[in-house]
Amino acid sequence: MTTERKAYYQRLRGVFDDIAQTRGGYYDAPTGSQQRRHTPWQRLNRFHIKHLLAPLVHQQNLRSCLDVGCGMGDFSHELREHFNFERVHGVDFSPAVVEVARSHYADHDGLSFSVGDVTAGLSFDDRELDIVCCLNVFHHLLPADQNAAIDHFCRVARRVVVLEVKRFHILHRLLTGYRAMGMVDIYAVHIPAVLARFAEHGFQPITVRPIFYLHALSPIALLVMARSEEP
Numbered sequence: 001m002t003t004e005r006k007a008y009y010q011r012l013r014g015v016f017d018d019i020a021q022t023r024g025g026y027y028d029a030p031t032g033s034q035q036r037r038h039t040p041w042q043r044l045n046r047f048h049i050k051h052l053l054a055p056l057v058h059q060q061n062l063r064s065c066l067d068v069g070c071g072m073g074d075f076s077h078e079l080r081e082h083f084n085f086e087r088v089h090g091v092d093f094s095p096a097v098v099e100v101a102r103s104h105y106a107d108h109d110g111l112s113f114s115v116g117d118v119t120a121g122l123s124f125d126d127r128e129l130d131i132v133c134c135l136n137v138f139h140h141l142l143p144a145d146q147n148a149a150i151d152h153f154c155r156v157a158r159r160v161v162v163l164e165v166k167r168f169h170i171l172h173r174l175l176t177g178y179r180a181m182g183m184v185d186i187y188a189v190h191i192p193a194v195l196a197r198f199a200e201h202g203f204q205p206i207t208v209r210p211i212f213y214l215h216a217l218s219p220i221a222l223l224v225m226a227r228s229e230e231p
């Protein structure tokens, strides 16, 4: 890893370590607050993911999910409860974040967490979990690491990958300057390039859903990708 790349991820990890220790578990809460709410777009993302996954889960009898960049575990928990999955595992590269997730969900059967960095690969067997979900994380990866992350998702997912991306969008750029929480960079993507990378692994789109319903209005999109061959 080059020195700049290492420094970038160290700084990023530091930001999330700090958030875990100071913001009561919610990324958009002011420092030190115990605010308990998600932003409307976080809620909308989660609503869409559950809605889009439901038919696949039932038709294909999907029973397990890996939540990459799981943060403090609340969406991993939500997925486990909503779909009654046998196993949901959350992985995150911030040890402080994983500690919070573990402390919140210590006695929840079928729900576990570990420290892991997607840029270093995912320490799971090929096709170990039915679904790989990655929400609100991909835009933090340096462009050179985004393709490799897709490779890892496709290796570990038996059937489905759900990936949330920030796509290039002029309004988003003007409003945020491509910074998240005013602190970290946002690396937006071109969706056709992302889909092409998935296609190399035999994953085709079931849906590309702009979370604000129209692509023109939405800098955030959800990609639901399914392995095209039979299991």
Ligand SMILES: C[S@@+](CC[C@H](N)C(=O)[O-])C[C@H]1O[C@@H](n2cnc3c(N)ncnc32)[C@H](O)[C@@H]1O
Pocket (backbone or CB within 6 Å): 012, 013, 016, 027, 068, 069, 070, 071, 072, 075, 091, 092, 093, 094, 097, 116, 117, 118, 119, 134, 135, 136, 137, 140, 141
């Ligand atoms: C904005 S939070 C989103 C958390 C959760 N997925 C959600 O939507 O609530 C981004 C998370 O990604 C994690 N993250 C960032 N880069 C990562 C990497 N290279 N490997 C694993 N996790 C990473 C951060 O530690 C942080 O917890």
